[in-house]
Structure formats: C-alpha cells, structure tokens
Amino acid sequence: MARRFDPALTYDAVVVGSGATGAVAAQTLAEQGLQVLVLEAGPELSAQQALGSEPRNIARRFQHLLAGRHRLQSQHPGYWKNNPDLYIDEQLNPYTTPAEQPFLWTRGRQVGGKSLSWGGITLRLSEREFAQGWPVGHEDLAPHYSALEQQLGVxxxxxxxxxxxxxxxxxxxxxxxxxxxxxxxxxxxxxxxxxxxGFARHRPSRDGPWPRFSAQGGALQAALASGRVTLRSGALVSQLLLNPAQDQTEGVLFIDAATGAIEQASARLVVLCASTIETIRLLLLSRDDHQSGGLIDPQGLLGLGLMDHxxxxxxxxxxxxxxxxxxxxxxxxxxxxxxxxxxxxxxxxxxxxxxxxxxxxxxxxxxxxxxxxxxEVQADGRNRVVLDAQARDAWGLPVPHIAMGWxxxxxxxxxxxxxxxxxxxxxxxxxxxxxxxxxxxxxxxxxxxxSAAGSQRPGPPGYYIHELGGVPMGSDPATSLLDGWNRWRGCSNLLVTDGASWPSSGWQSPTLTSMALTRRACLQAGQASH
Structure with missing residues (x-):
C-alpha cells in the first residue's frame, strides 16, 4: 500500500508522472531499496471509474463535446473506444500553435496517465534506428526490453x-x-x-481489474506492492528546485490541483516521466531564463526537435x-x-x-x-515547444506553444x-x-x-500520439541535453526518461523503448545511490 506524502521527508527519489515510464521508474528504484515519491497531476481512479462502461461512456462523450472540453482530442479514433474521462479537459489545460500549423495533442491526466488508453503495441527498435544519433544501441537495451516483455506478458x-x-x-x-x-x-x-x-484485450478473469497494458496492471502495481512508494495524486509539478551552484536538483515544487496551494517535495534524485511535452514545459519553467538560479541549458537546445510519427x-x-x-x-x-x-x-x-x-x-x-x-521523423529545430508569453492554464502556469509541421x-x-x-x-x-x-x-x-481520422489527408502532427524529442540524449554535449544514461548534463541527479529524451523517432511504437530506457537509467541511478 502506498504511504502518505510527508513534506518534511527528503525522499531518495521523486518521479514526476505515473504513466508507463513513471511506473517503471518507481518500480525499478523501489526494488533497489529507495524510498520513492510519485507525483501525478491528475486524480487516482478506481478501475471501474477509469475504464467506464457503455452506454455511459457514450453519454459522457457527448457531454464533453457539447461543453467544448474535447474538441481536439475527439479527432482521434481512440477517443471513441475509451472512457472519455481519461482525456484532459482542454478548457482548463489549453495550449497554443501557429495558425497555419495545427497540432493535435492527446493527454491523459490521472494515475496511470495515457497507459490506460494506450493501444498496446510493443515493437523494439533495431540498430538501424539507434544508429541515428543515439548514444545507446539495441545491445544496451536488450536485457531491459526482455525484462519488461516477460513481466508484462507481451x-x-x-x-x-x-x-x-x-x-x-x-x-x-x-x-x-x-x-x-x-x-x-x-x-x-x-x-x-x-x-x-503487444497486449491482448483486457479480460478481468485473466488480468484482474486493470488491463495488463496499464501502469496499474503492471509496473505501478509492483511498485506500490514494495511498500517503498508514496503516490501523491492531484500534484501539478511546476518547478525543479536546484542547489545554489545549479548543478544538483534538490526536489520540486508542485501545486495542489484541488486547493491551489504550493507545496515542496525534497529528493536526492528527480526522474521526469510526465510525457514529452509536459516534461519539456516543466524544464522550460525551471530553466534559468525563467527562474533565477534555475536549470542551465548552455546550447539553448531545450524544446527543439519535437517529433511525431x-x-x-x-x-x-x-x-x-x-x-x-x-x-x-x-x-x-x-x-x-x-x-x-x-x-x-x-x-x-x-x-x-x-x-x-x-x-x-x-x-x-x-x-x-x-x-x-x-x-519516422527526424529532429528539426524548426519543430519546437516554447512557453506561451500570454496564455495560462487554470492554475496560472504558462502553457506550451507547439510549432510543428510536416x-x-x-x-x-x-x-x-x-x-x-x-x-x-x-x-x-x-x-x-x-x-x-x-x-x-x-x-x-x-x-x-x-475528423482527422476520417479524412483521406495525412493526420496533422500530434495525431499519432507518439510525440518525442525536445530533450535529446546523445554523445555530443553540443547537440544533446542528456548523456547516455538519461542524465541532464551538468545536473547528474536529474533524469529525463520519457519520450522527450529521444534524439530520433524511428518508426516503431515508442512506449516499450521508453520503458526500457527508464529501467536502464533508474537501475544505474539506484546503484550509484548506494
């Protein structure tokens, strides 16, 4: 069972996000004996609340569409087969784009994140893809791929x-x-x-109440079972906290989604798994051009090179x-x-x-x-995420401005x-x-x-829900923000392991590879902490 958040405690690690990669980070760190705090911006739902049922899901879809909450996300066919409550309220959580470059951003803000609506395809990347700017190869990830495939029953x-x-x-x-x-x-x-x-359809008699492809049906369940994980839902992380030298993170600030109160969580290690664009936004909010004494980005690379299949x-x-x-x-x-x-x-x-x-x-x-x-789509600096200078979300945070085109x-x-x-x-x-x-x-x-789904034209960027890049790992500090272990250069106790860390996209569905990267990075970080 998860422990209650203790603001006076310095945790061994804080994991931001509880989806596919956040769950793997929590499990991997907890299994090495670390005390882990997982911060999730959305609520914690029961399996029945999360999965819903027909025809009530149909009624909810039309309620959300009539209210304008899902005008963009409803363009994707996945919206019409899942509980619409698994999709973020676009009115509370806006974003902006150039008028001539639409971007369809699908988000899931609840414990489990988008793992609850994931299509469940698990393809490995090959050496062909890893040769395109990656500091790791298939040999480096193979044991982590195998461990996840065996655990999840692919x-x-x-x-x-x-x-x-x-x-x-x-x-x-x-x-x-x-x-x-x-x-x-x-x-x-x-x-x-x-x-x-990949994963078969959910069968409660075989899988239990949660689908095997969901965080709650796999790694998050194992993490919580360890007894070393604290899960705090309704916690919108708004800023990284750094030491005076700006070379170590000391924790995070977060906003209580219900009350608006600002709280602090202290930790010796921070792992960002919030999903590609949310991770980029958090890093931009924490960068030294936005926060005094913040994160240093010497080459100005943060947010550049956004990709989607x-x-x-x-x-x-x-x-x-x-x-x-x-x-x-x-x-x-x-x-x-x-x-x-x-x-x-x-x-x-x-x-x-x-x-x-x-x-x-x-x-x-x-x-x-x-x-x-x-x-596959290669990283292009013209495809980027920046902070909007005027627009704010319901909690007063600057929203992402996403500029991407084919x-x-x-x-x-x-x-x-x-x-x-x-x-x-x-x-x-x-x-x-x-x-x-x-x-x-x-x-x-x-x-x-x-809709984009019914059109004979290609879907716009974001449509395939495989957004990647913007915080690339690599071997060359001049072209990458993270090293080969997903550590921020110049701040070694900050890991970015979700899709933001990808230097190139490959063509394969990315979730399994992001989970394998997370497991590898967190095993290394956990060993270094002992």
Missing part, C-alpha cells in the same frame, strides 16, 4: 527480422482468414508479414473470406504488421477484426480491413506509404475505399467526414 512471434528484433514474447494471436490471404499476398511481393507484438490510414475490402473465429477482436497483439524493410516506416493492419453488424455494411459479402502507415522528407514518406498500401491491396484483389463508402454510419457520419 504476445508475438520470433520472426528473425534484423530490422525488427525479436522479443521475449508469449505465443502470438492467430491470423484471421483475411489476414492469411494478405500474408500470402505479401509473400508474393517479397514483403514480411508478421503478427503484431507521420501517418496515413486507408480502409479496404478483400473478396469474401471464411468467417473469423468466434471471439476475434482487435488489439495491440491481435493485429498484424508489414514492417519496414529499410525505408523508415511500417504498416499496421488488421482484417476481419472489427466487422460491424451486416446491416451497417454497404458490402457485407467482403472482408473489411485497414492499413495504417507510420513513418516537411519535404515527411511528404515523400507519406507518398511511399500510400503507394505500398495500394500495392498490397491491389495485389490481394482488394479495393481501397473511404470508411463512409464501406459502412452506414448513422449519427457519426458528419464527424467522420470532418
């Missing part, structure tokens, strides 16, 4: 692909008949086709297939991939995994599928991904069509036509 095959390293996984989900057909097509095109690697999605039909087995569904594990073969992208796909009732299908004698390409390399990658999608579907005798031409969508069709 599904997948061992496929023997150099550009997508195998994991320590449980047996993969079987393909549907339509996916078998697509795999044969890919074989004829000399393209790999593999079962996805560029993506494009297409629905399609295949000729009639045998029915999928009973109980077939869609999840991070129950789906497929046509992984990259060196081009810097992969295609996530599924066939016969979300077939609606035949009355809603415009072509009920076909098999419905999708292909979603997501491609440039020529991303446009070329989009064209390649679209070409590959059409090549695969055409070779399978299928047909690519907009979703509204495949399904009758009463009530929601106007939303589909105008």
């Amino acid at each position: 599904w997948g095959h061992r496929d023997g692909l150099e550009l997508l390293p195998d994991g320590d996984t449980q047996p993969a989900a079987p393909f549907t008949p339509g996916e078998v057909q697509l795999s044969k097509t890919c074989e004829s095109l000399d393209l790999p086709f593999i079962a996805s690697r 560029v993506s494009v999605a297409r629905f399609f039909t295949l000729p009639a297939q045998p029915p999928a087995p009973a109980g077939t569904g869609l999840s991070g594990a129950e789906s497929c991939f046509i992984p990259n073969t060196g081009e810097g992208y992969g295609l996530w796909c599924a066939v016969q995994r979300f077939d609606p009732p035949s009355v809603l299908q415009r072509q009920p004698d076909t098999a419905l599928g999708f292909l979603i390409g997501h491609g 440039r020529e390399p991303e446009q070329q990658l989009l064209e390649q991904m679209l070409e590959r999608i059409h090549t695969v579907v055409d070779a399978a005798d299928g047909m690519v069509r907009p979703i509204e031409e495949l399904l009758h969508l009463p009530l929601v069709e106007p939303w589909v036509r105008t």
